[in-house]
Amino acid sequence: MGKIPEYTIEKIKDANDIVDVVSAYLPLKKKGANYWARCPFHEEKTASFSVSPSKQIYHCFGCGSGGNVLNFVMEYEKLSFGEALKMLAERVNIPLEFEQVSPGEQSDTGKLRDMHLRAIEIYHETLYSPSGKAALDYLHARGISDDTIKAFRLGYAPETWDFLVSRLSGSFPGELIFKSGLAVRSKKDMRLFDRFRERVMFPVFDERGNPVGFGGRLMNADAKDAKYLNSPETPIYNKRRILYGLNVTREMIRREKKALVVEGYMDFLQLYQHGFVNVVAGSGTAFTSEHARLLRRFADEAVLCYDGDEAGQKAALRTAFSVAAYKLECRVLTLPKEEDPDSYLRKEGAEAFFRLEAEAQPLMEFLREYYRPAGMSIREKSEAISHLLEELRSFPDPVYREMFTREIAKLFRVDESTLLRQINRQSARIPAPEKNTFSGEKPKHFKTQGEAAEYFLLNLMINGKLPVRKAGLRYLSPVLFQHPFLKQVLEALLKVLNNNVSIPAGHIPDKVEDAKCKQFIIQLLMEEQNGIDEEKVFIDSLKQLELQGLRQDYDKLTRELNDAPPAEVPLILKKQMENLEARKKLDIRYNKDIFLEVET
Numbered sequence: 001m002g003k004i005p006e007y008t009i010e011k012i013k014d015a016n017d018i019v020d021v022v023s024a025y026l027p028l029k030k031k032g033a034n035y036w037a038r039c040p041f042h043e044e045k046t047a048s049f050s051v052s053p054s055k056q057i058y059h060c061f062g063c064g065s066g067g068n069v070l071n072f073v074m075e076y077e078k079l080s081f082g083e084a085l086k087m088l089a090e091r092v093n094i095p096l097e098f099e100q101v102s103p104g105e106q107s108d109t110g111k112l113r114d115m116h117l118r119a120i121e122i123y124h125e126t127l128y129s130p131s132g133k134a135a136l137d138y139l140h141a142r143g144i145s146d147d148t149i150k151a152f153r154l155g156y157a158p159e160t161w162d163f164l165v166s167r168l169s170g171s172f173p174g175e176l177i178f179k180s181g182l183a184v185r186s187k188k189d190m191r192l193f194d195r196f197r198e199r200v201m202f203p204v205f206d207e208r209g210n211p212v213g214f215g216g217r218l219m220n221a222d223a224k225d226a227k228y229l230n231s232p233e234t235p236i237y238n239k240r241r242i243l244y245g246l247n248v249t250r251e252m253i254r255r256e257k258k259a260l261v262v263e264g265y266m267d268f269l270q271l272y273q274h275g276f277v278n279v280v281a282g283s284g285t286a287f288t289s290e291h292a293r294l295l296r297r298f299a300d301e302a303v304l305c306y307d308g309d310e311a312g313q314k315a316a317l318r319t320a321f322s323v324a325a326y327k328l329e330c331r332v333l334t335l336p337k338e339e340d341p342d343s344y345l346r347k348e349g350a351e352a353f354f355r356l357e358a359e360a361q362p363l364m365e366f367l368r369e370y371y372r373p374a375g376m377s378i379r380e381k382s383e384a385i386s387h388l389l390e391e392l393r394s395f396p397d398p399v400y401r402e403m404f405t406r407e408i409a410k411l412f413r414v415d416e417s418t419l420l421r422q423i424n425r426q427s428a429r430i431p432a433p434e435k436n437t438f439s440g441e442k443p444k445h446f447k448t449q450g451e452a453a454e455y456f457l458l459n460l461m462i463n464g465k466l467p468v469r470k471a472g473l474r475y476l477s478p479v480l481f482q483h484p485f486l487k488q489v490l491e492a493l494l495k496v497l498n499n500n501v502s503i504p505a506g507h508i509p510d511k512v513e514d515a516k517c518k519q520f521i522i523q524l525l526m527e528e529q530n531g532i533d534e535e536k537v538f539i540d541s542l543k544q545l546e547l548q549g550l551r552q553d554y555d556k557l558t559r560e561l562n563d564a565p566p567a568e569v570p571l572i573l574k575k576q577m578e579n580l581e582a583r584k585k586l587d588i589r590y591n592k593d594i595f596l597e598v599e600t
């Protein structure tokens with residue numbers, strides 16, 4: 001990749017509105033001047049991830065991650081700078097002067113994806129080679145057509161120990177092959193050998209069609225190994241976030257606003273083949289809240305099609321709550337006890353399945369059927385209720401949580417207010433996010449008034465109007481600051497503003513080298529400060545700092561006075577008098593004129 005001119009980078013950043021880009025990944029909610037969501041970079045129950053449309057940056061108050069639109073794409077997609085830039089350029093049709101990212105600059109993510117693409121082709125070719133015949137016969141016997149096999153790039157991993165490794169090692173270093181999860185290391189001699197052997201291979205893609213891993217299925221049902229083996233978590237495979245098939249079915253799901261959710265690859269393929277093209281499957285893990293969030297971007301409703309046996313119904317119950325928590329309408333389709341979607345479709349056909357789907361029960365009806373509360377003992381009832389309340393605790397929206405709690409009270413015929421009290425008591429244990437509003441008062445987390453003043457001044461240097469920034473350049477100096485870190489931030493800021501005092505606030509972080517300072521500046525950028533009198537806060541804070549310095553000087557003089565030889569006493573007393581005079585003059589030195597002064 002050649003060097004991209006700075007102005008092209010700026011142009012690409014400007015053309016990609018951060019709210020648009022981020023909302024393609026997360027459901028953003030407007031609150032005040034900013035948009036909020038639960039952070040994709042750390043586990044959390046309340047939204048502390050915020051995006052500022054005016055400053056074009058994001059920041060998480062929980063884990064501290066933050067930056068501009070490019071940083072977001074790099075962090076979320078795990079891409080290198082060049083790759084993220086390319087993706088954003090394509091998004092807005094700005095041509096880049098380079099065609100491809102050179103191998104040296106490609107991130108591990110890019111290399112791992114290339115490696116997976118290569119593996120997909122190798123396994124797929126093998127399926128259609130003589131050594132894959134048994135596997136192909138098996139798929140055909142299970143009713144999977146060649147069209148489906150080709151569309152989803154199914155493959156076959158033969159029994160040979162280093163079948164894939166030997167084919168990849170010409171193009172990829174061993175360390176990376178190991179990292180990909182496609183190979184494991186022998187404990188004896190550290191040699192690499194294939195993770196997947198003698199299995200039908202299901203490539204797994206993320207919702208944008210990037211390959212991330214594999215599921216491998218044994219054909220022989222009574223083999224001693226697990227029937228399914230999945231890729232481990234790798235830098236490109238986060239199982240909690242991947243829904244199998246979504247890359248193919250997302251548009252159909254978006255159109256119908258409805259998704260059928262199944263448990264396995266085979267269920268997925270069978271449904272898809274029978275014309276149910278708005279389907280997704282979990283991949284290598286139970287359905288998570290992240291799956292629900294992902295699905296919510298495409299659908300309003302989820303119909304759960306799980307196995308008819310007890311384990312399947314139990315899984316459906318869990319999934320139903322994950323789905324409902326994210327305000328997806330949820331219905332549960334119930335199959336006969338011994339069937340799964342795959343077997344049922346093959347036996348009864350599409351029409352029968354279609355009828356079952358139409359009859360799928362809303363969540364509360366499903367619960368009534370599942371628990372049959374009329375026949376439960378008191379102990380069973382109370383256990384079921386506390387289990388359900390536990391599930392409801394994860395509902396991010398308190399109103400939703402309350403609505404479901406009322407429904408559950410009705411279902412088990414227990415007193416509504418008791419359950420509400422119980423759930424509210426439970427939910428209250430989740431700590432509220434720390435409030436970060438700029439009010440001009442001393443926030444609780446500052447140790448001293450001086451620290452608060454330093455904080456406000458930094459805030460104004462970033463978010464303040466131009467005359468305030470200019471006054472800052474003139475009157476602020478690191479020696480005024482006492483907090484070592486805030487002092488460091490001020491130094492960095494002064495450097496940037498000395499270069500260009502009218503730089504848009506959102507661009508400041510890009511010019512700051514130190515990572516900690518940069519994070520802190522981004523955090524300050526996100527602070528809402530509507531309606532404050534910037535000039536007054538600036539002056540008050542500046543006076544506060546000066547006063548603090550003068551007081552400390554005075555105390556120092558008093559200590560000197562105790563040990564001073566008599567001849568020096570008059571001089572020290574004189575200095576103390578001057579100190580008191582200087583304090584009085586602060587009001588005269590710092591008034592609103594300092595902003596006029598610098599404007600001319």
Ligand SMILES: [Zn+2]
Nearest residue numbers: 039042060063
């Ligand atoms: Zn976070």
